[in-house]
Amino acid sequence: MSRFIKSPIHYMGNKYDLLSSILEQLPPKEEVSVFYDLFGGSGTVSLNVPYDHIIYNELNDNMVNLLKMIKEVEPQEIIAHIKKRIKEFNLNEEGTDTRQNIADNEEVREYYNQRYLEFRKFYNESEKDIKDLYALSFWSFCNLMRFNSNNEFNMPYGNRCYIEEDGIRLIECHNRFLEKNIELRQGDTFELLKTITKNEGQFLYSDSPYTASTAIYNESRAFGGWGIEEDEQLFKELDRMTSLGIKWAYSNVLAIKGRTNDHIENWAKRNGYTIIEFDYKEYSSLGKGNANAREVLIINYPQRVKKYSIFDFLD
């Protein structure tokens, strides 16, 4: 069983599967005064790093507000709210999950689709309680959250539902927020980076949107957009941090779905940064099939070589 906790927010591109490979490259706790999770997303990294002071930063205010809710509201209250909505709208539940036993039954699927659309309509016409947005995400397509220009939630039904494990994740995450000092900050990373002007033992972790991917958070309309220009702007900032003596780690993909990110590899090589390549991983991209991705961690300090213990080889 993994020692890491999963974020209660299902989020495409979260770093859960790579956590142990990333964490073993990060500096020891004593060396880091503040850990900055520059592109925090689901909070997966912030929730699992060992540091005493963590600043989670994210541009998407929905994500930040959801994590604030999880931090501040008793998990039992959130779970009770979701269960109340399941009853009120007759949403499909664990056991009636269309991924399990009714996927082939078009009629049943359509019934639950209509129930979901009813709940979505209710949310869009209401005061927009954040607990309802959270609840909606369990039934939405790939658990994604997207809004139209009128700020109406417009994700279609996703053949999925809230399950008991989601409640457990919620409780674990809430408890982690109680145990650790994790500040939740909403804003543009580039603005945050401007405030860092000297080395005070900070460590920066960057998991910016992937230029070559089709993730929804890359859409310019929704979240500011991300492309090669933003990559280059971030490289300049990371180079500035290096000249201040501040350590950082940067996650990205050098290739995905037959596309390459040569500008990233060139930047890292030009500056003598260390490129750590992870094993090839199968990526499921919005139901469009799988693509092999060349996942890397680029760091501006020497790579740590894992020391094996006899226990690593025991079951």
Ligand SMILES: C[S@@+](CC[C@H](N)C(=O)[O-])C[C@H]1O[C@@H](n2cnc3c(N)ncnc32)[C@H](O)[C@@H]1O
């Ligand atoms: C690859 S995801 C991060 C995933 C995260 N590490 C996790 O484990 O869930 C990149 C995130 O950057 C956010 N983002 C995009 N542009 C941003 C900006 N200028 N400042 C801060 N966050 C930004 C996106 O909304 C998205 O959540």
